[in-house]
Amino acid sequence: MRKLIKDVIYQGELTHVLIDQGQIASIGNMDPNEADYVIDGQGQQVAPGFVDLHVHLREPGGEQKETIATGTQAAARGGFTTICAMPNTNPMPDEEVNLAFIQDLIKRDAFVRVLPYAAITSGQSGESLVDMKQLTKQGAVAFTDDGVGVQSAGTMFEAMQQAAQVGQPVVAHCEDNSLVYGGVMHDGERNKSLNLPGIPSLSESVQIARDVLLAEAAHCHYHVCHVSTKESVRVIRDAKQAGIHVTAEVTPHHLLLSEDDIPSDDAHYKMNPPLRSEVDRQALIEGLEDGTIDCIATDHAPHTKDEKTNGFLTSPFGIVGLETAFPLLYTHFVETGHWSIEQLIDWLAVKPATIFHLPYGRLKMGAPADLVLINITNETAIDSGEFLSKGRNTPFNGYQVKGIPTLTMINGEIVWQKEEAYA
Known part of the structure; x- marks a missing residue:
């Protein structure tokens, strides 16, 4: 027809x-x-369907928060036609049988195209590596332990070497646990006024600095999740200038909000990485505009209402974003004249597809409609x-x-x- x-x-x-x-x-x-x-x-x-490299669908194992059906319906409502599903599920896609099980659920229930990640390490433990060759054959789009940073440099280096051999990206939530200090929000001004423990910016940027050097040595494509600090932007910029194959994403909420916008001990503002300083926010915008940061990803992370009513100390990290990403960014950046609509579409569709060599996210003759x-x-x-x-x-x-x-x-x-x- x-x-x-x-x-x-x-x-x-x-x-x-x-x-x-x-x-x-x-x-x-x-x-x-x-x-x-x-x-x-x-x-x-009219725009090409958006491509989101960072979505938590929760199923299997967390169906009280989200299901493949509800998450992909939300994606469709937000204009996203291709999404990459994070592996922090139960069972976890850290072996072929589990990935196949999740793929069957996707085939049955998804309203949009879902490309599943596989974990880097078994159980996202940060210890033993998965079989990347077999998981790639099974259809994993890339490898990530998102939600936790791989703490051992040796483990990450070996993962990058294996990923390079199979031509796959390593996608990293960058967080040095020894520098988190039990924090629940950014270690800045707002956490002190609320008397809440802070997460230093250093916990993110230090691990990125480590990883870009490992990626250079391993000849691996390294993709940084949800960049949030000015130091991280600087490290990524320097790595790109050195010719290292590193790409990066930023979330709508880190582009739109800073710690100054947190009104109270309200866990709707609790995410990881946390909302940083206004200086950090401006550095993220600059990094996106100059190409240091390649694309925008939502880090859609649904939780139940009860989980998010307990304040910063005990509520889980994460906010939803699939249904709000484009309108928020369009209103705050395109309508105000800071960006063109073509730039925004590029960061939400063309660039993420290009990063992972996907045949989507483009509005041109012969492309998928x-x-x-x-x-x-x-x-x-x-x-x-x-x-x-x-x-x-x-x-x-x-x-x-x-x-x-x-x-x-x-x-x-x-x-x-x-x-x-x-x-």
Whole structure:
């Protein structure tokens, strides 16, 4: 079936997109009668489906927080068509049988394309390495112990050597546990006023500095998760200038908020890495803009309502982000003239796909018809009660935003559509 999406904004112009056999057949003005099915884009922005390299789906093992079904529905609502699922599940994808089990769940329940990570070490223990060759054959997109940093330099070096042999990235949550000191938020000004233990910036940047040198020696692609400090940006910038194959991501919440925005002992602002200083936030923006940081990833981390009502000391780290990422970033950076919409789309779709050599995230002839339509004119308030994710743990509830996705399509098939958008 040939489908035509008419009257959408692409590269600043009003145009049409023709889809044939799940691929983008043409972009430009054409006769709607050429298509079997026409969608009126109503002057909305069209973009390639977003690609998120950092999502926690929780299933199997944490279905009270999120499931593959609810997490991927949330992704579709947020305009994400390809997401990479972190391995901190139970069972964990640290051996072939477990990865195959998770892949079967994805095939059965997912509304968007899910590419599962495998762990670096068995049980994410930081000790014995997984069989990367076999897990790659089974379909692991990359390897990470996200949630915990690999503490042993020797173990990380051996992991990078093995990953290099199979042509896979090592993806790292960077945190030196000996420098965390039981902290629950950034070690700055706000933790002192709230009388809460702080996490020093050094705990992140020291491990990145170690790892980029290991990656250089191992000839490995090293990807840094959720960069949060100015020192980390500096280390990554220096490593890139030295020719080391390092890439990095930053989250929407670290671009939008700093420790100064934490109003009280409210665990909706508790994430790891924590919200840092305003100086750090500005360094992250600069690092993204100058190419030191390659892309934006949500680190979508759902928790139950009860888990997030106990304050910083005992609540788990993490916030949700799939359904709020684009509107928040569009409103705060594109609407204010700091970025173009093309830059934002590049960081959310093109760059993450490029980093992992994925054939998605591009709006061009012959590419998979993974598309999102975005209403860039209407303003609304974020309402966590409307989330399709099970998680409601966001500090952005009530924020006024523009840039709301209204339709998401994968391989030319609609996987989510805002009910009133095309009435």
